[in-house]
Amino acid sequence: MEIQALVDKFKVGNRRALSRLISLAENGFKDARLISKELFPLTGNAYILGITGAPGTGKSTLTNKLVQLIVENGERVGVIAIDPTSPFSGGALLGDRIRMKDNYTNQNVFIRSMANRGRLGGMARATKDVITIMDAFGFDYIIIETVGVGQSEVDVYGTAHTTLVLVVPGMGDDIQAFKAGIMETSDLFVVNKMDLDGANKMVMEIESMLDLNQKVEVSRSKYENSAMEQQSWRPPVQKVNARRGNGIPALWEQIMSHRHHVESKGVLECKQLNRFKNELLDILEERFKLQIDQILDPKENPSILEDIRAITERKANPYSIAEKLGKRVIESLENGA
Amino acid sequence: MEMSEQRKIRVVVAKPGLDGHDRGAKVVARALRDAGMEVIYTGLHQTPRQIVETVIQEDPDVLCLSILSGAHNAIFPRIMELMGENEIDDVLILAGGVIPEADRAELKDLGLEGFHGPGTPLKEIVDYIRNHLKR
Ligand SMILES: Nc1nc2c(ncn2[C@@H]2O[C@H](COP(=O)(O)OP(=O)(O)OP(=O)(O)O)[C@@H](O)[C@H]2O)c(=O)[nH]1
Numbered sequence: 001m002e003i004q005a006l007v008d009k010f011k012v013g014n015r016r017a018l019s020r021l022i023s024l025a026e027n028g029f030k031d032a033r034l035i036s037k038e039l040f041p042l043t044g045n046a047y048i049l050g051i052t053g054a055p056g057t058g059k060s061t062l063t064n065k066l067v068q069l070i071v072e073n074g075e076r077v078g079v080i081a082i083d084p085t086s087p088f089s090g091g092a093l094l095g096d097r098i099r100m101k102d103n104y105t106n107q108n109v110f111i112r113s114m115a116n117r118g119r120l121g122g123m124a125r126a127t128k129d130v131i132t133i134m135d136a137f138g139f140d141y142i143i144i145e146t147v148g149v150g151q152s153e154v155d156v157y158g159t160a161h162t163t164l165v166l167v168v169p170g171m172g173d174d175i176q177a178f179k180a181g182i183m184e185t186s187d188l189f190v191v192n193k194m195d196l197d198g199a200n201k202m203v204m205e206i207e208s209m210l211d212l213n214q215k216v217e218v219s220r221s222k223y224e225n226s227a228m229e230q231q232s233w234r235p236p237v238q239k240v241n242a243r244r245g246n247g248i249p250a251l252w253e254q255i256m257s258h259r260h261h262v263e264s265k266g267v268l269e270c271k272q273l274n275r276f277k278n279e280l281l282d283i284l285e286e287r288f289k290l291q292i293d294q295i296l297d298p299k300e301n302p303s304i305l306e307d308i309r310a311i312t313e314r315k316a317n318p319y320s321i322a323e324k325l326g327k328r329v330i331e332s333l334e335n336g337a
Numbered sequence: 338m339e340m341s342e343q344r345k346i347r348v349v350v351a352k353p354g355l356d357g358h359d360r361g362a363k364v365v366a367r368a369l370r371d372a373g374m375e376v377i378y379t380g381l382h383q384t385p386r387q388i389v390e391t392v393i394q395e396d397p398d399v400l401c402l403s404i405l406s407g408a409h410n411a412i413f414p415r416i417m418e419l420m421g422e423n424e425i426d427d428v429l430i431l432a433g434g435v436i437p438e439a440d441r442a443e444l445k446d447l448g449l450e451g452f453h454g455p456g457t458p459l460k461e462i463v464d465y466i467r468n469h470l471k472r
């Protein structure tokens with residue numbers, strides 16, 4: 001009921017309702033499901049930019065500059081800034097906003113910090129829901145700043161229309177570590193902090209890596225259909241100083257030409273296919289997981305204790321019990337529990 | 338079947354005013370993180386409008402204001418006024434820093450709830466938040 005009231009306010013542009021709906025989607029599967037039912041029909045208009053790169057490469061600082069440029073063009077932008085949850089406490093320190101102060105009070109900008117809540121990859125479970133909600137609200141652009149660790153670029157590449165990978169001078173070894181795979185998960189390279197020594201060298205290293213990769217990777221692509229994309233798109237490499245803004249207009253032009261590429265060559269269909277396949281996988285996993293948790297919880301299902309006793313007494317083996325429980329999971333899903 | 342463990346306490350830690358360091362605010366932010374909360378840290382020199390916009394966008398359960406410059410008499414009322422304009426009444430608002438005893442009653446009338454001056458044990462702040470959430 002609360003959701004319906006919020007949706008009504010949301011539809012007339014109430015930013016607090018937007019914010020509340022994001023919290024609800026973030027905190028529970030059931031609410032996320034209800035919200036999607038209401039709002040998903042309104043989506044499909046926002047252009048999604050993913051920004052990834054190691055910690056401290058300047059993702060937030062760059063986001064701040066891109067946001068500014070977008071609003072100067074008279075368009076509206078939502079930002080989802082994701083930081084890691086501490087595995088020890090379950091808490092998180094979300095500090096990306098510090099770099100985005102210029103745009104706090106602009107009514108065409110909405111910045112939301114998110115903790116990844118232990119999800120692997122660069123995004124949170126609910127990032128897809130926040131995208132839906134922001135898209136439905138009418139933002140022209142949605143920028144996702146990923147957690148800058150591990151293989152977060154793989155994750156965001158599966159979601160965003162255009163993915164920017166940030167590097168800084170002196171990261172040559174990391175570039176080597178990217179090796180194969182990098183062509184599959186970036187549309188644009190940004191060499192940030194061009195004011196530091198070694199920016200040109202960095203650009204050259206990436207270009208030569210791209211020369212190499214282009215030859216080998218087209219044939220053995222992990223991403224379905226992305227071989228086709230690669231043939232016609234070589235990621236440009238753009239130097240910027242995100243703090244001062246040098247190179248930002250040129251970067252925006254590169255982003256726009258990638259957008260043109262995406263929207264004009266059937267690439268969008270490939271991207272959508274990957275995106276919603278991932279999303280379905282996420283939702284299904286979570287849906288099943290909820291049911292599984294319930295069946296394994298003695299408070300919800302006391303007979304699990306007997307099942308486990310049967311295993312410890314060697315009267316049954318774990319696979320046979322799992323098989324039996326699996327059937328119950330499916331039954332309870334069918335009953336809409 | 339709701340996954341209640343997904344519900345996290347969200348806190349915005351903001352530093353209004355002009356004074357130039359935020360060590361205290363950072364210590365509090367870290368302590369709240371270590372207590373399992375999601376803490377949005379916004380940095381120095383926040384105006385009341387920036388703070389309230391952050392509250393609108395981040396939807397926290399708690400707003401912690403850290404202040405040392407004695408500007409509380411101008412800044413807090415303005416923040417509360419903007420909160421009112423935006424119909425935000427379910428956020429627990431705490432203040433840390435140096436606020437003379439004499440001023441507290443007036444600020445309490447405006448809707449500020451907890452005061453935690455310098456040297457307050459961090460655990461006390463954590464417990465206070467857990468026991469006073471408004472939603
Ligand atoms: N010299 C220089 N410093 C920069 C530039 N861009 C960003 N920085 C600085 O780099 C530091 C990190 O910037 P952030 O934007 O917070 O980096 P980030 O990638 O968002 O960091 P995390 O979110 O923690 O992973 C800050 O001190 C920035 O001021 C630049 O172009 N040149």
Ligand SMILES: [Mg+2]
Pocket residue numbers: 059060061095096145
């Ligand atoms: Mg950042």
